[in-house]
Amino acid sequence: MAAPRRIVLLLLLLFSVVAVVSNAEETFDVRRHLSTATRYHIAKDISENSFVPSNVPDQCKPIHLNLLARHGTRAPTKKKLKELEALATRLKVLLENVKEQKSTVVPAWLRGWKSPWTGKHKGGELISEGENELYELGIRTREKFPELFSEDYHPDIYPIKATQISRASASAVAFGMGLFSNRGNLGPGRHRAFAVTSESRASDIMLRFHDCCQNYKAFRKSQEPSVDKLKEPVLNEISQELVTRWGLNFTGQDISSLWLLCKQEAALLNTTDQACALFTPSEVSLLEWTDDLEVFILKGYGNSLNYHMGVPLLEDIIQSMEQAIKAREDGLVPGSYELARLRFAHAETLLPFSCLIGLFLDGAEFEQILREQPLQLPPKPPQKRIWRASMVAPFAGNNMLVLYSCPANKSSKYYVQVLHNERPISIPGCGNSDFCPLEVFKEKIAAPHLKHNYHALCSIESDQSEQVAPISKFWQILSWIFPADATQSQKAEL
Structure with missing residues (x-):
């Protein structure tokens, strides 16, 4: 009787393991793994650690707020629209190649698939879901800080700034x-x-510093091929898995386009049973990791220029806090000075700023960036990582820096609390607290970055010589074609 009983127990154990795996598969939500395409209501509930927020003393009152928010959920950009149109053509070819193979099991939606955005010629605009994200964030911000938003509106009390890109200003x-x-x-x-x-877009070094920084543009252009090379093995590996699974001759580029489609469908249409269903949860995690690598290298901690070019924004925030303190200490009444500075921009603004104040790091890594040493790339799944773009900069992602006055505190009268996506977050530069004495915030976090000058960081010294060289060659060519006198005449005419 002992042997049959052992067999029964083994079978029960096997069934329980299968059930656990099945439940894990069912609870996996691809919408939490879409990198910077993640929707805000999904992202703000993602928590990878057990950080316990500080208890703000009752005697401490908020006196000023700085908000930096990314625009809300947007339609696919023009570049993405073209890629999705090309994918439709490519899928048609792949399906034609297996038309005679009856054994191939192809998902029904793939047959005759067309991009949901077919016929759309312009893209990137804020959609209704994105409008709701920012509208509701505005309501919650007022409810959370009634002391700051009880005054009648005036543009000097509540200045609202946005980039000239329509989705940012519409979000504002x-x-x-x-x-x-x-x-x-x-x-x-x-x-x-x-x-x-x-x-103006041409001079917005506060919210579009990445667009005005020539050195950054050159760096990004030089690094993009290397980033593609880093992604290549993962895309090729997954393409082989999908070839085996679905019988279609997918390439690495096909996988990249299908992953793009998955992100757009899941974020914008809440559809997860088409393109996203082609991938297993582990494959989705790998694809998310490749996106996070790109964001890390080109917009985050991968290069100090990525975030140092955000110093004008950091300077502006520090200055706004000091002005609020001066107004308060001069005895000005609320309603006669600025209470909140509200900014609306892009992932390319929010990501570098989060790096400037040292978020999503451990203590040792924070010391590394102060020494301007490069950080290791985010570890590959299944290893856990702090850096996840779905948390750092989802649609409508935001940082709030709230200045508190604590008059009864003997050690420091003013504190800064940092909220990321409306939640208090650990600040490694302030002993991993979220409630930091203003002096410490300025000395330990801001000062090491503020020694950099935006124009010195971003101007290309060889600009002038690069502009002169083509002109010199032009005159040299003219001298070959025309005699000396004729060349002088040409110069005069030009």
Whole structure:
């Protein structure tokens, strides 16, 4: 009887293991693994650690808030639209090649598939889901900090700034509608008008510093082929798995395009049973990791220039805090000085700024970036990593730096609390606390970066010589074609 009983127990154990694996597969939500294409309501509930926020003393009151938010969920950009159109053509060819093979099991949706955005010629605009993300964030921000948002609106009290890219300025409008809802007399929602200001794209070193920094553009262009090489083995490995699984002759490029489709479908259409279902959870994790590598190298801790070019923004934030303190100590009443500075930009702004203040690092790594030493790349799954772009910069991702006045505190009267996606977050530069004495924040976190000058970091010294050289060659060619006198005449005419 002992042997049959052992067999029964083994079978029960086997069934329980299968059930655990099955449940793990079922609970895997691909929408949590879409890197920077992750929706905000999904991302803000992702928590990879057990960080316990500080208890802010009752006597401490918020006196100023700095917000930096990424735009909300947007439509595919023009470049992505073209890639999805090319994918439709490619899938048609792949299916033609296996048309006669009856044994091939092809997902039904692939046959005759067309991009949901077929016929769309312009892209990148804020969609209704993105509007809601920012509108609701505005409402929650007012509810969380009633002391700061009880005053009547004035552009000098609540300045709102956005880049000239329409999805950022539209996000600022959606946020403002939530923040000031029921504060005006416009329409049933009692909305009110408010100002959103923008700097020219050509000179916006505060919110589009990446667009104005020539050295960064050169660095990024030089690194993109290397990033593609890093991704290549993973894409090729997964392509072989999908060839075996579905019988279609996928290439690494096909996998990249299908992963793009998965992200767009899951984030924008909430569809996870088509392109995303082609991949196993472990494959999704690997694809997410390749995206995170790219973000890390080109926009994050992979190079100090990525975040040092954000120093004008950091300077502006420190200055706004000091102005709020001066206004308070000069005895100005609330409503006569700025209470919140609200900014709306892009992943290329939020990611570097998060790096500037040392988020998503452990203590040893923070010391490394202060010494401007390169960090190791995020470890490959199944190893765990702190750096996940789905948490760092999802759609509508944000950092809030809240300045508190603590008059009864003997050691420091002013503190900065950092909230990431509305949650207090550990600051390695401040002993892993989220509630940091302002002096420590300025000395340990801001000062090491503020020694850098944006224009010195970003200007290419050889610009002038590069501009002169083609002109000199042009005159040299003219001298070959025309005699000396004729060349002088040509110069005069030109």
